[in-house]
Protein backbone atom coordinates (compact mmCIF):
# COMPACT_ATOMS: atom_id res chain seq x y z
CA UNK A 14 0.00 0.00 0.00
CA UNK A 15 1.21 3.51 -0.74
CA UNK A 16 0.97 6.65 1.33
CA UNK A 17 1.24 10.34 0.56
CA UNK A 18 3.65 12.45 2.63
CA UNK A 19 3.06 16.20 2.79
CA UNK A 20 5.13 18.91 4.44
CA UNK A 21 2.58 21.67 5.00
CA UNK A 22 2.88 25.43 4.81
CA UNK A 23 3.54 26.15 1.12
CA UNK A 24 1.23 28.58 -0.66
CA UNK A 25 0.10 26.94 -3.94
CA UNK A 26 0.38 28.92 -7.15
CA UNK A 27 0.26 28.32 -10.88
CA UNK A 28 -2.04 26.52 -13.32
CA UNK A 29 -3.50 23.02 -13.04
CA UNK A 30 -5.40 21.15 -15.75
CA UNK A 31 -8.59 19.37 -14.68
CA UNK A 32 -9.09 15.82 -16.00
CA UNK A 33 -12.29 14.32 -17.41
CA UNK A 34 -15.14 13.70 -14.98
CA UNK A 35 -15.11 10.29 -13.26
CA UNK A 36 -18.84 10.52 -12.54
CA UNK A 37 -19.63 11.21 -16.17
CA UNK A 38 -17.16 8.77 -17.74
CA UNK A 39 -18.57 5.86 -15.70
CA UNK A 40 -22.18 6.08 -16.98
CA UNK A 41 -20.95 6.99 -20.49
CA UNK A 42 -18.85 3.81 -20.61
CA UNK A 43 -21.86 1.77 -19.51
CA UNK A 44 -23.97 3.45 -22.19
CA UNK A 45 -21.76 1.86 -24.88
CA UNK A 46 -23.64 -1.40 -24.17
CA UNK A 47 -26.71 0.17 -25.77
CA UNK A 48 -25.32 0.00 -29.30
CA UNK A 49 -23.03 -2.24 -31.37
CA UNK A 50 -20.21 -0.79 -33.41
CA UNK A 51 -17.10 1.19 -32.46
CA UNK A 52 -17.62 3.75 -29.67
CA UNK A 53 -14.90 6.28 -28.96
CA UNK A 54 -14.63 8.32 -25.76
CA UNK A 55 -12.00 10.98 -25.16
CA UNK A 56 -10.95 12.94 -22.06
CA UNK A 57 -11.53 9.77 -20.01
CA UNK A 58 -9.66 10.13 -16.69
CA UNK A 59 -7.09 7.41 -15.93
CA UNK A 60 -8.44 6.22 -12.59
CA UNK A 61 -8.93 2.95 -10.74
CA UNK A 62 -12.71 3.15 -11.07
CA UNK A 63 -12.40 3.59 -14.82
CA UNK A 64 -10.14 0.53 -15.08
CA UNK A 65 -12.74 -1.41 -13.10
CA UNK A 66 -15.64 -0.50 -15.38
CA UNK A 67 -13.52 -1.30 -18.47
CA UNK A 68 -12.82 -4.73 -16.94
CA UNK A 69 -16.55 -5.20 -16.44
CA UNK A 70 -17.30 -4.29 -20.06
CA UNK A 71 -14.72 -6.88 -21.19
CA UNK A 72 -16.28 -9.51 -18.89
CA UNK A 73 -19.60 -8.74 -20.59
CA UNK A 74 -17.97 -9.35 -23.98
CA UNK A 75 -17.17 -5.87 -25.27
CA UNK A 76 -13.79 -5.22 -26.92
CA UNK A 77 -11.94 -2.44 -25.09
CA UNK A 78 -8.82 -0.54 -26.16
CA UNK A 79 -7.53 2.39 -24.17
CA UNK A 80 -4.76 4.75 -25.14
CA UNK A 81 -4.09 7.54 -22.65
CA UNK A 82 -7.36 9.40 -22.12
CA UNK A 83 -9.04 7.86 -25.15
CA UNK A 84 -11.03 4.62 -25.00
CA UNK A 85 -12.42 2.64 -27.95
CA UNK A 86 -15.16 0.15 -27.19
CA UNK A 87 -16.85 -2.31 -29.52
CA UNK A 88 -20.01 -3.68 -27.99
CA UNK A 89 -21.17 -5.67 -31.02
CA UNK A 90 -21.01 -8.92 -29.09
CA UNK A 91 -22.26 -8.73 -25.55
CA UNK A 92 -21.72 -12.34 -24.56
CA UNK A 93 -22.70 -12.15 -20.91
CA UNK A 94 -25.27 -10.23 -18.91
CA UNK A 95 -23.73 -10.85 -15.50
CA UNK A 96 -21.86 -8.19 -13.48
CA UNK A 97 -20.04 -10.30 -10.85
CA UNK A 98 -19.95 -9.54 -7.11
CA UNK A 99 -16.12 -9.46 -6.95
CA UNK A 100 -16.14 -6.52 -9.28
CA UNK A 101 -19.33 -4.72 -8.25
CA UNK A 102 -18.26 -4.72 -4.57
CA UNK A 103 -15.18 -2.68 -5.52
CA UNK A 104 -17.08 -0.20 -7.66
CA UNK A 105 -20.79 0.28 -7.06
CA UNK A 106 -21.28 2.34 -10.24
CA UNK A 107 -21.12 -1.06 -11.99
CA UNK A 108 -24.87 -1.20 -11.36
CA UNK A 109 -25.14 1.27 -14.25
CA UNK A 110 -24.90 -1.67 -16.68
CA UNK A 111 -28.34 -2.80 -15.50
CA UNK A 112 -30.40 -0.41 -17.62
CA UNK A 113 -28.38 -0.79 -20.83
CA UNK A 114 -28.29 -4.63 -20.63
CA UNK A 115 -32.04 -5.01 -20.05
CA UNK A 116 -32.80 -2.48 -22.77
CA UNK A 117 -30.57 -4.04 -25.41
CA UNK A 118 -30.61 -7.77 -24.47
CA UNK A 119 -33.74 -8.13 -22.33
CA UNK A 120 -31.77 -9.57 -19.41
CA UNK A 121 -29.28 -8.45 -16.76
CA UNK A 122 -27.86 -10.17 -13.68
CA UNK A 123 -26.03 -7.68 -11.52
CA UNK A 124 -24.64 -8.24 -8.05
CA UNK A 125 -26.25 -6.01 -5.46
CA UNK A 126 -23.48 -3.52 -4.64
CA UNK A 127 -23.72 -3.97 -0.89
CA UNK A 128 -22.83 -1.28 1.60
CA UNK A 129 -20.30 1.49 1.27
CA UNK A 130 -18.32 3.53 3.78
CA UNK A 131 -20.52 6.59 3.31
CA UNK A 132 -23.89 4.91 3.54
CA UNK A 133 -26.24 2.06 2.63
CA UNK A 134 -26.69 3.42 -0.89
CA UNK A 135 -29.53 1.08 -1.92
CA UNK A 136 -30.65 0.76 -5.55
CA UNK A 137 -34.35 0.29 -4.80
CA UNK A 138 -35.32 3.30 -6.93
CA UNK A 139 -33.38 1.93 -9.91
CA UNK A 140 -35.28 -1.37 -9.61
CA UNK A 141 -38.67 0.23 -9.00
CA UNK A 142 -38.24 2.24 -12.19
CA UNK A 143 -37.21 -0.78 -14.28
CA UNK A 144 -40.21 -2.71 -12.94
CA UNK A 145 -42.48 0.18 -13.93
CA UNK A 146 -41.04 -0.18 -17.45
CA UNK A 147 -42.05 -3.85 -17.52
CA UNK A 148 -38.93 -5.58 -16.27
CA UNK A 149 -39.37 -8.63 -14.05
CA UNK A 150 -37.11 -8.09 -11.09
CA UNK A 151 -35.99 -10.91 -8.80
CA UNK A 152 -33.30 -11.24 -6.13
CA UNK A 153 -31.19 -14.36 -6.27
CA UNK A 154 -28.32 -15.02 -3.81
CA UNK A 155 -27.07 -11.46 -3.74
CA UNK A 156 -27.79 -10.78 -7.39
CA UNK A 157 -30.59 -8.81 -8.93
CA UNK A 158 -32.05 -10.37 -12.09
CA UNK A 159 -33.97 -8.13 -14.47
CA UNK A 160 -35.75 -9.56 -17.53
CA UNK A 161 -37.98 -7.92 -20.13
CA UNK A 162 -39.01 -8.99 -23.61
CA UNK A 163 -39.18 -5.33 -24.46
CA UNK A 164 -39.25 -2.45 -21.97
CA UNK A 165 -42.13 -0.01 -22.35
CA UNK A 166 -42.32 3.66 -21.48
CA UNK A 167 -43.59 4.73 -18.05
CA UNK A 168 -43.87 7.78 -15.85
CA UNK A 169 -41.53 7.27 -12.90
CA UNK A 170 -41.38 9.48 -9.82
CA UNK A 171 -38.18 9.27 -7.73
CA UNK A 172 -38.91 9.48 -3.98
CA UNK A 173 -35.50 11.11 -3.70
CA UNK A 174 -33.39 12.50 -6.57
CA UNK A 175 -30.88 9.77 -7.45
CA UNK A 176 -28.01 10.38 -9.87
CA UNK A 177 -27.44 6.69 -10.63
CA UNK A 178 -31.13 5.94 -10.76
CA UNK A 179 -31.76 8.76 -13.22
CA UNK A 180 -28.83 7.57 -15.37
CA UNK A 181 -29.83 3.89 -15.32
CA UNK A 182 -33.44 4.57 -16.27
CA UNK A 183 -32.55 7.25 -18.82
CA UNK A 184 -30.35 4.69 -20.58
CA UNK A 185 -32.97 1.92 -20.30
CA UNK A 186 -35.69 4.19 -21.69
CA UNK A 187 -33.76 5.02 -24.89
CA UNK A 188 -34.71 1.64 -26.41
CA UNK A 189 -38.09 1.16 -24.70
CA UNK A 190 -41.41 1.11 -26.56
CA UNK A 191 -42.97 4.54 -26.13
CA UNK A 192 -42.15 7.48 -23.90
CA UNK A 193 -40.72 7.53 -20.38
CA UNK A 194 -40.93 10.52 -18.05
CA UNK A 195 -38.59 10.67 -15.05
CA UNK A 196 -39.97 12.99 -12.37
CA UNK A 197 -38.00 14.41 -9.45
CA UNK A 198 -34.97 13.35 -11.50
CA UNK A 199 -31.42 14.31 -10.49
CA UNK A 200 -30.17 17.49 -12.20
CA UNK A 201 -26.39 16.97 -11.88
CA UNK A 202 -24.24 18.15 -14.85
CA UNK A 203 -23.15 14.54 -15.41
CA UNK A 204 -26.80 13.71 -16.26
CA UNK A 205 -26.71 16.40 -18.95
CA UNK A 206 -23.40 15.00 -20.28
CA UNK A 207 -24.93 11.51 -20.51
CA UNK A 208 -28.11 12.80 -22.20
CA UNK A 209 -26.01 14.71 -24.74
CA UNK A 210 -24.03 11.57 -25.56
CA UNK A 211 -27.19 9.44 -25.80
CA UNK A 212 -28.74 11.96 -28.21
CA UNK A 213 -25.52 11.85 -30.25
CA UNK A 214 -26.17 8.09 -30.46
CA UNK A 215 -29.63 8.75 -31.87
CA UNK A 216 -31.66 8.74 -28.66
CA UNK A 217 -34.41 11.26 -27.97
CA UNK A 218 -33.80 12.63 -24.47
CA UNK A 219 -35.08 16.03 -23.37
CA UNK A 220 -35.16 17.92 -20.09
CA UNK A 221 -31.84 16.58 -18.74
CA UNK A 222 -30.56 18.99 -16.09
CA UNK A 223 -34.08 19.69 -14.88
CA UNK A 224 -36.15 17.56 -12.49
CA UNK A 225 -38.24 16.16 -15.36
CA UNK A 226 -36.49 14.13 -18.07
CA UNK A 227 -38.46 12.77 -21.04
CA UNK A 228 -37.13 9.95 -23.21
CA UNK A 229 -38.85 8.79 -26.39
CA UNK A 230 -37.80 5.21 -27.17
CA UNK A 231 -36.17 4.47 -30.53
CA UNK A 232 -35.55 1.22 -32.39
CA UNK A 233 -31.77 1.22 -32.21
CA UNK A 234 -28.81 3.47 -31.40
CA UNK A 235 -25.50 4.20 -33.11
CA UNK A 236 -22.08 4.16 -31.45
CA UNK A 237 -20.91 7.40 -29.81
CA UNK A 238 -17.80 9.50 -30.45
CA UNK A 239 -17.82 11.71 -27.39
CA UNK A 240 -15.58 13.87 -25.16
CA UNK A 241 -16.23 13.56 -21.42
CA UNK A 242 -16.93 16.79 -19.53
CA UNK A 243 -14.37 18.21 -17.07
CA UNK A 244 -14.46 16.87 -13.52
CA UNK A 245 -16.21 19.54 -11.42
CA UNK A 246 -15.31 17.83 -8.14
CA UNK A 247 -11.61 17.59 -9.01
CA UNK A 248 -11.82 21.26 -10.03
CA UNK A 249 -13.52 22.15 -6.75
CA UNK A 250 -10.86 20.25 -4.82
CA UNK A 251 -8.07 22.32 -6.40
CA UNK A 252 -10.04 25.50 -5.73
CA UNK A 253 -10.15 24.58 -2.04
CA UNK A 254 -6.42 23.76 -2.16
CA UNK A 255 -5.79 27.36 -3.27
CA UNK A 256 -8.07 28.70 -0.52
CA UNK A 257 -6.63 26.63 2.34
CA UNK A 258 -3.02 27.59 1.48
CA UNK A 259 -3.78 31.28 0.77
CA UNK A 260 -2.46 30.52 -2.71
CA UNK A 261 -3.27 31.73 -6.22
CA UNK A 262 -4.25 28.92 -8.61
CA UNK A 263 -5.80 28.85 -12.07
CA UNK A 264 -7.90 25.69 -12.36
CA UNK A 265 -7.84 25.23 -16.12
CA UNK A 266 -10.81 23.48 -17.70
CA UNK A 267 -13.07 24.10 -14.69
CA UNK A 268 -16.63 24.79 -15.89
CA UNK A 269 -17.89 27.60 -13.62
CA UNK A 270 -21.56 27.00 -14.49
CA UNK A 271 -21.29 23.53 -12.88
CA UNK A 272 -19.67 25.00 -9.74
CA UNK A 273 -22.00 27.82 -8.75
CA UNK A 274 -22.59 26.65 -5.16
CA UNK A 275 -18.87 25.94 -4.61
CA UNK A 276 -17.81 29.30 -6.05
CA UNK A 277 -20.41 31.14 -3.99
CA UNK A 278 -19.23 29.46 -0.75
CA UNK A 279 -15.55 30.07 -1.53
CA UNK A 280 -16.30 33.77 -2.02
CA UNK A 281 -18.26 33.79 1.25
CA UNK A 282 -15.20 32.26 2.95
CA UNK A 283 -13.17 35.21 1.69
CA UNK A 284 -11.49 33.78 -1.40
CA UNK A 285 -11.26 35.81 -4.60
CA UNK A 286 -12.72 33.79 -7.50
CA UNK A 287 -12.25 35.02 -11.08
CA UNK A 288 -13.85 33.31 -14.09
CA UNK A 289 -12.12 33.40 -17.46
CA UNK A 290 -12.16 31.42 -20.72
CA UNK A 291 -9.47 29.06 -19.49
CA UNK A 292 -11.17 28.14 -16.22
CA UNK A 293 -11.50 29.46 -12.68
CA UNK A 294 -8.80 31.35 -10.77
CA UNK A 295 -8.87 31.24 -6.96
CA UNK A 296 -6.85 33.45 -4.63
CA UNK A 297 -7.06 32.21 -1.06
CA UNK A 298 -7.80 34.67 1.76
CA UNK A 299 -5.32 35.44 4.54
CA UNK A 300 -8.17 34.75 6.92
CA UNK A 301 -10.88 32.12 6.19
CA UNK A 302 -14.41 33.13 7.24
CA UNK A 303 -16.68 30.47 8.77
CA UNK A 304 -19.61 29.10 6.72
CA UNK A 305 -22.97 27.39 7.06
CA UNK A 306 -23.09 24.56 4.51
CA UNK A 307 -25.98 22.23 3.72
CA UNK A 308 -25.33 19.54 1.12
CA UNK A 309 -28.19 18.75 -1.28
CA UNK A 310 -28.75 17.46 -4.82
CA UNK A 311 -27.62 19.74 -7.67
CA UNK A 312 -27.81 22.72 -7.96
CA UNK A 313 -27.38 22.67 -4.17
CA UNK A 314 -23.99 22.38 -2.46
CA UNK A 315 -22.47 19.06 -3.67
CA UNK A 316 -22.02 16.33 -1.06
CA UNK A 317 -18.82 15.38 -2.92
CA UNK A 318 -17.28 18.71 -1.85
CA UNK A 319 -18.32 18.50 1.83
CA UNK A 320 -15.16 16.86 3.15
CA UNK A 321 -12.88 19.22 1.24
CA UNK A 322 -14.64 22.31 2.61
CA UNK A 323 -14.51 20.89 6.12
CA UNK A 324 -10.72 20.70 5.88
CA UNK A 325 -10.62 24.39 4.95
CA UNK A 326 -13.10 25.40 7.67
CA UNK A 327 -11.00 23.79 10.43
CA UNK A 328 -8.85 26.93 10.04
CA UNK A 329 -11.65 29.52 9.80
CA UNK A 330 -11.83 32.45 12.23
CA UNK A 331 -15.07 31.23 13.79
CA UNK A 332 -17.60 28.42 13.98
CA UNK A 333 -18.96 26.69 10.87
CA UNK A 334 -21.88 24.29 10.64
CA UNK A 335 -21.88 21.63 7.92
CA UNK A 336 -25.05 19.56 7.38
CA UNK A 337 -24.65 16.37 5.33
CA UNK A 338 -28.14 15.73 3.96
CA UNK A 339 -27.42 13.30 1.12
CA UNK A 340 -25.56 10.38 2.74
CA UNK A 341 -26.03 9.04 6.24
CA UNK A 342 -22.39 8.41 7.11
CA UNK A 343 -20.20 10.88 5.30
CA UNK A 344 -18.26 12.29 8.26
CA UNK A 345 -15.57 9.58 8.37
CA UNK A 346 -12.91 12.24 7.78
CA UNK A 347 -13.81 14.02 11.06
CA UNK A 348 -11.86 11.65 13.33
CA UNK A 349 -8.81 11.92 11.11
CA UNK A 350 -9.06 15.73 10.93
CA UNK A 351 -9.23 15.72 14.73
CA UNK A 352 -5.90 13.88 14.76
CA UNK A 353 -4.52 16.94 12.97
CA UNK A 354 -5.68 19.18 15.82
CA UNK A 355 -9.01 20.38 14.43
CA UNK A 356 -11.96 21.06 16.73
CA UNK A 357 -15.03 19.35 15.24
CA UNK A 358 -18.11 18.00 16.96
CA UNK A 359 -20.73 15.81 15.26
CA UNK A 360 -24.34 16.36 16.20
CA UNK A 361 -26.57 14.06 14.10
CA UNK A 362 -26.38 15.18 10.47
CA UNK A 363 -24.36 18.25 11.41
CA UNK A 364 -20.67 18.82 12.03
CA UNK A 365 -19.85 21.87 14.13
CA UNK A 366 -16.38 23.09 13.17
CA UNK A 367 -14.65 25.53 15.56
CA UNK A 368 -11.78 27.10 13.68
CA UNK A 369 -8.29 26.64 15.17
CA UNK A 370 -5.14 28.69 14.54
CA UNK A 371 -3.02 25.84 13.24
CA UNK A 372 -3.34 22.20 12.18
CA UNK A 373 -0.55 19.93 13.41
CA UNK A 374 0.85 17.37 10.97
CA UNK A 375 0.36 13.67 11.88
CA UNK A 376 -0.18 10.24 10.31
CA UNK A 377 -3.84 9.86 9.20
CA UNK A 378 -5.84 7.23 7.35
CA UNK A 379 -8.10 7.64 4.33
CA UNK A 380 -11.50 5.94 4.61
CA UNK A 381 -13.22 6.90 1.37
CA UNK A 382 -12.56 8.89 -1.77
CA UNK A 383 -13.44 12.43 -0.75
CA UNK A 384 -12.28 11.94 2.85
CA UNK A 385 -8.81 11.18 1.45
CA UNK A 386 -8.88 14.41 -0.56
CA UNK A 387 -9.86 16.26 2.61
CA UNK A 388 -6.86 14.85 4.50
CA UNK A 389 -4.47 15.83 1.70
CA UNK A 390 -5.87 19.37 1.74
CA UNK A 391 -5.49 19.58 5.51
CA UNK A 392 -1.91 18.31 5.20
CA UNK A 393 -1.12 21.14 2.79
CA UNK A 394 -1.92 23.63 5.56
CA UNK A 395 -0.75 21.68 8.63
CA UNK A 396 2.64 22.33 10.20
CA UNK A 397 5.39 19.73 9.84
CA UNK A 398 4.55 16.45 8.13
CA UNK A 399 1.24 14.70 7.44
CA UNK A 400 1.19 11.13 6.13
CA UNK A 401 -2.03 9.92 4.50
CA UNK A 402 -2.26 6.13 4.30
CA UNK A 403 -4.71 3.86 2.36
CA UNK A 404 -4.54 6.24 -0.58
CA UNK A 405 -6.01 3.59 -2.88
CA UNK A 406 -9.23 5.42 -1.93
CA UNK A 407 -7.78 8.61 -3.41
CA UNK A 408 -6.68 6.91 -6.63
CA UNK A 409 -10.27 5.90 -7.35
CA UNK A 410 -11.19 9.47 -8.19
CA UNK A 411 -8.10 11.64 -8.64
CA UNK A 412 -5.62 11.30 -11.48
CA UNK A 413 -2.02 11.83 -10.21
CA UNK A 414 -3.20 14.23 -7.49
CA UNK A 415 0.19 14.48 -5.82
CA UNK A 416 1.93 15.29 -9.13
CA UNK A 417 -0.56 18.05 -9.87
CA UNK A 418 -0.15 19.51 -6.36
CA UNK A 419 3.65 19.24 -6.57
CA UNK A 420 3.54 21.27 -9.79
CA UNK A 421 1.62 23.94 -7.87
CA UNK A 422 4.39 24.19 -5.26
CA UNK A 423 3.24 21.72 -2.61
CA UNK A 424 5.89 19.73 -0.73
CA UNK A 425 4.25 16.36 -1.40
CA UNK A 426 5.32 12.88 -2.50
CA UNK A 427 3.92 9.38 -2.84
CA UNK A 428 5.86 6.77 -0.85
CA UNK A 429 5.78 3.05 -1.52
CA UNK A 430 4.93 1.14 1.64
CA UNK A 431 5.01 -2.68 1.53
Ligand code: EPZ
Nearest residue numbers: 036106134135136137138139174175176177317339340382
Ligand atom coordinates in the same frame (compact mmCIF):
# COMPACT_ATOMS: atom_id res chain seq x y z
C1 EPZ B 1 -23.49 9.51 -7.43
O1 EPZ B 1 -23.67 8.38 -6.60
C2 EPZ B 1 -21.98 9.79 -7.42
N1 EPZ B 1 -21.26 8.64 -7.98
C3 EPZ B 1 -21.52 10.08 -5.99
O2 EPZ B 1 -20.14 10.42 -6.06
C4 EPZ B 1 -22.31 11.29 -5.47
O3 EPZ B 1 -21.94 11.51 -4.12
C5 EPZ B 1 -23.81 10.99 -5.54
O4 EPZ B 1 -24.18 10.66 -6.90
C6 EPZ B 1 -24.65 12.18 -5.09
O5 EPZ B 1 -24.34 13.29 -5.87
C7 EPZ B 1 -21.22 8.47 -9.32
O6 EPZ B 1 -21.80 9.24 -10.06
C8 EPZ B 1 -20.46 7.28 -9.81
P1 EPZ B 1 -27.50 8.84 -5.56
P2 EPZ B 1 -25.13 7.64 -6.56
O7 EPZ B 1 -28.19 7.66 -6.15
O8 EPZ B 1 -25.72 7.67 -7.91
C9 EPZ B 1 -30.29 7.39 -2.01
C10 EPZ B 1 -17.88 10.39 -5.42
O9 EPZ B 1 -17.34 10.76 -4.38
N2 EPZ B 1 -30.80 6.37 -2.96
O10 EPZ B 1 -27.75 10.18 -6.13
O11 EPZ B 1 -24.91 6.31 -5.90
C11 EPZ B 1 -28.84 7.14 -1.62
O12 EPZ B 1 -28.76 6.22 -0.54
C12 EPZ B 1 -19.19 9.62 -5.36
O13 EPZ B 1 -17.47 10.63 -6.58
C13 EPZ B 1 -31.82 5.53 -2.56
O14 EPZ B 1 -32.30 5.62 -1.43
O15 EPZ B 1 -25.93 8.59 -5.58
C14 EPZ B 1 -28.36 8.51 -1.23
O16 EPZ B 1 -28.71 8.77 0.11
C15 EPZ B 1 -19.59 9.29 -3.93
N3 EPZ B 1 -32.28 4.57 -3.42
C16 EPZ B 1 -29.15 9.44 -2.16
O17 EPZ B 1 -30.24 8.66 -2.67
C17 EPZ B 1 -31.78 4.44 -4.69
O18 EPZ B 1 -32.25 3.56 -5.44
C18 EPZ B 1 -28.35 9.96 -3.36
O19 EPZ B 1 -27.77 8.85 -3.99
C19 EPZ B 1 -30.72 5.30 -5.08
C20 EPZ B 1 -30.25 6.26 -4.21
